[in-house]
Amino acid sequence: MDAKAKISKQMDLPKGMIRLSAPIESDNIVNGDGLRAVLWTQGCPNGCVGCQNPETWDYEKGHLAGIKDVITELSYLNGQAGLTFCGGEPFVQPKACKEIADYVREHFGWNVWSFSGFTYEQIKEFGGEPWEFLKSLDALIDGPFILKQRDLSLKYRGSKNQRLLHLEYGTGKILSIE
Numbered sequence: 001m002d003a004k005a006k007i008s009k010q011m012d013l014p015k016g017m018i019r020l021s022a023p024i025e026s027d028n029i030v031n032g033d034g035l036r037a038v039l040w041t042q043g044c045p046n047g048c049v050g051c052q053n054p055e056t057w058d059y060e061k062g063h064l065a066g067i068k069d070v071i072t073e074l075s076y077l078n079g080q081a082g083l084t085f086c087g088g089e090p091f092v093q094p095k096a097c098k099e100i101a102d103y104v105r106e107h108f109g110w111n112v113w114s115f116s117g118f119t120y121e122q123i124k125e126f127g128g129e130p131w132e133f134l135k136s137l138d139a140l141i142d143g144p145f146i147l148k149q150r151d152l153s154l155k156y157r158g159s160k161n162q163r164l165l166h167l168e169y170g171t172g173k174i175l176s177i178e
């Protein structure tokens with residue numbers, strides 16, 4: 001299955017809900033700059049060989065959470081610099097992710113990062129809700145995990161093909177690449 005077919009497998013979610021694979025995390029220092037809250041999303045169509053979280057692949061597993069309840073829980077966290085979406089694949093539930101991203105930016109002053117097994121270019125070409133979610137980010141770590149290119153010395157990434165893209169909020173323009 002090519003990337004376009006994979007990203008087309010958008011998750012069917014009840015209104016106002018997001019599907020998560022784990023409890024909300026805080027004070028995380030390995031998934032972005034500074035102390036961060038992390039939302040672990042459920043569901044991933046990418047099937048990377050060597051994936052460390054294969055239990056997050058199934059679209060029916062994990063648990064449904066109300067977006068409002070997620071935001072309330074995030075509001076109780078102190079001292080966080082931002083929020084990172086990890087997967088699973090956040091870009092198969094981009095509308096729910098964007099709603100949370102926009103809220104924490106506006107109300108908590110947090111920056112927002114996301115991981116994706118898709119590349120920036122694949123998300124841009126697909127357009128629609130995935131691209132709208134990307135435009136609400138400050139940084140994207142993109143691309144699938146490729147076991148043959150694994151490099152544990154990379155900041156926030158697992159394999160050499162993955163990039164840390166700093167983005168212009170609102171336009172999705174790439175400002176710099178690490």
Ligand code: SF4
Pocket residue numbers: 044045046047048051052053054056087088089116117118144145
């Ligand atoms: S994109 Fe991430 S969660 Fe999905 S298969 Fe690849 S490494 Fe695993």
